[in-house]
Amino acid sequence: MNALLQIPTRESRPRWHLIDPDHPGVPATVDEAAGPATDARGRPVPRASSNAVRTGIRVLTRGADTFLADVERLGDVVAYPFPGRPGPSVVISNPAHIKSLLAEPDLAPSATSFSPLRPIIGPDSVLTAIGDRHRRQRALLMPQFHGKSVANYTEAIERATAHRIDTLPVGTPIRMSRIGQSITLDVIMSGIFGVADPSTASPAEHRLRQAVLRLLFWSTRSAAANLVQLVNLGRPEPSLPLRLILRPVDRSIQEVVDERRRSGGEGHDILSILLSARDEAGVALSDSEIRDELLTLLLAGHETTANTIAWTFERLVRHPQIYARARKAAIDQDEVYLTAVLNESMRSRPVIPIFARQVTVPWRFGAYRVEAGSVVLMSTVLLHHRADLYERPFAFDPERFVGVRPAPNTLMPFGGGNRRCLGANLAMAELRAVVGEFLRRTELETTSAPAEPASHRNVTMIPASGGLVTVRAVR
Numbered sequence: 001m002n003a004l005l006q007i008p009t010r011e012s013r014p015r016w017h018l019i020d021p022d023h024p025g026v027p028a029t030v031d032e033a034a035g036p037a038t039d040a041r042g043r044p045v046p047r048a049s050s051n052a053v054r055t056g057i058r059v060l061t062r063g064a065d066t067f068l069a070d071v072e073r074l075g076d077v078v079a080y081p082f083p084g085r086p087g088p089s090v091v092i093s094n095p096a097h098i099k100s101l102l103a104e105p106d107l108a109p110s111a112t113s114f115s116p117l118r119p120i121i122g123p124d125s126v127l128t129a130i131g132d133r134h135r136r137q138r139a140l141l142m143p144q145f146h147g148k149s150v151a152n153y154t155e156a157i158e159r160a161t162a163h164r165i166d167t168l169p170v171g172t173p174i175r176m177s178r179i180g181q182s183i184t185l186d187v188i189m190s191g192i193f194g195v196a197d198p199s200t201a202s203p204a205e206h207r208l209r210q211a212v213l214r215l216l217f218w219s220t221r222s223a224a225a226n227l228v229q230l231v232n233l234g235r236p237e238p239s240l241p242l243r244l245i246l247r248p249v250d251r252s253i254q255e256v257v258d259e260r261r262r263s264g265g266e267g268h269d270i271l272s273i274l275l276s277a278r279d280e281a282g283v284a285l286s287d288s289e290i291r292d293e294l295l296t297l298l299l300a301g302h303e304t305t306a307n308t309i310a311w312t313f314e315r316l317v318r319h320p321q322i323y324a325r326a327r328k329a330a331i332d333q334d335e336v337y338l339t340a341v342l343n344e345s346m347r348s349r350p351v352i353p354i355f356a357r358q359v360t361v362p363w364r365f366g367a368y369r370v371e372a373g374s375v376v377l378m379s380t381v382l383l384h385h386r387a388d389l390y391e392r393p394f395a396f397d398p399e400r401f402v403g404v405r406p407a408p409n410t411l412m413p414f415g416g417g418n419r420r421c422l423g424a425n426l427a428m429a430e431l432r433a434v435v436g437e438f439l440r441r442t443e444l445e446t447t448s449a450p451a452e453p454a455s456h457r458n459v460t461m462i463p464a465s466g467g468l469v470t471v472r473a474v475r
């Protein structure tokens with residue numbers, strides 16, 4: 001094997017998804033003091049390695065295993081050099097350290113210019129903007145994602161779910177991620193474009209759906225996606241291969257926007273809101289701002305929810321007693337247990353394993369000092385497996401959340417602070433409806449197969465086989 005790809009011996013232990021459920025968990029340090037550094041005190045953060053290329057490959061290929069091994073060796077504040085970055089990025093997982101960053105969004109804004117999503121969704125979306133511009137865009141979109149507005153999506157969620165269940169193949173293994181993708185795409189297309197029923201979509205809207213599906217098909221090939229990501233590493237603008245991949249989607253979005261402008265149609269969908277929005281000077285959003293916003297919502301709301309559905313069933317079919325209990329809860333409309341299952345699924349397998357901020361002033365994390373300009377990565381996988389927060393964190397056990405409201409900054413699948421996932425309410429509504437209906441209407445084969453490893457694609461952590469299940473019966 002290439003020397004670059006050889007993994008040090010400390011990592012030749014079970015991959016993290018196979019760690020014994022009785023393992024005590026990620027060791028936790030107790031020095032919680034954190035915040036902007038007011039004096040010059042503080043030691044430099046311990047470095048995991050000095051070789052950026054090797055670190056990049058290690059993180060890309062071994063994901064959370066790398067961080068778990070290093071936290072045991074070096075503590076819960078560790079610096080990593082990455083290719084194309086001026087200084088090391090620092091990985092943290094102490095809830096008090098995380099809280100210090102989220103409490104100061106102006107001093108620690110989102111590290112969007114370093115996000116691997118930036119070249120795909122562009123500089124002008126709510127996910128990539130910072131400061132006042134971000135505040136304005138969030139204020140514009142937020143009402144669409146409040147509890148009441150989310151209720152408008154119920155019909156689309158139920159129709160899409162019923163259709164997929166009615167057409168499920170019995171006895172053949174299926175990937176729950178694929179089923180989740182097609183349901184969540186219907187839901188988000190309906191929310192964005194106001195197309196309640198995909199069969200009534202205009203030809204341009206239909207072409208956009210196909211273009212997004214092709215983009216997703218490409219991006220679901222992890223090797224190809226990682227290669228394009230490597231080519232783009234450290235560049236905020238898309239490289240040539242990425243531009244070619246994005247071109248059909250960009251073209252279709254523009255077509256739909258032009259069509260809507262021509263028809264002058266007013267609606268309550270997100271595209272109508274973006275088209276009619278004006279700033280204080282009465283200026284409308286530019287086409288590129290609208291494109292970035294639409295693509296962000298299409299992509300952010302789709303893979304994440306679909307793979308959370310996939311992870312949930314990947315976990316359930318490997319735990320027959322919990323699966324039986326969850327089915328009964330779905331039949332009895334026991335929302336408390338179902339929510340506990342979803343929380344436990346997102347705790348043990350967070351689809352976004354890391355979210356990031358960039359400190360604009362020196363910062364203190366416990367005994368360590370981080371220099372201004374550093375990117376700080378908050379690891380949800382580490383946070384969710386800390387020995388001081390969760391008992392037997394490597395066990396899948398929804399009981400831990402039954403009737404329990406998780407303490408702040410201990411369960412963070414949707415990130416937090418002023419950048420907390422805009423679609424969290426919608427995602428939870430989709431998860432409750434889709435997981436609940438599958439539990440009620442289908443009978444899945446349970447399995448003693450080993451857990452599916454995590455595969456990393458762009459910013460997501462997904463089940464390597466897509467959450468493979470076999471349907472025994474459909475009701």
Ligand code: HEM
Nearest residue numbers: 127300301304305308352355414415416419421422423427
């Ligand atoms: C289970 C499903 C989902 C998960 C786990 C998830 C997770 C996340 C995470 C971790 C962040 C970063 C938060 C931070 O930096 O603090 C985020 C941001 C975001 N998500 Fe989600 N998400 C999900 C579903 C959705 C849906 C359904 C939508 C919309 C249709 C959506 C739209 C967004 C947007 C626009 C942002 C950027 C917010 C900002 O920067 O202000 N997400 N999401």
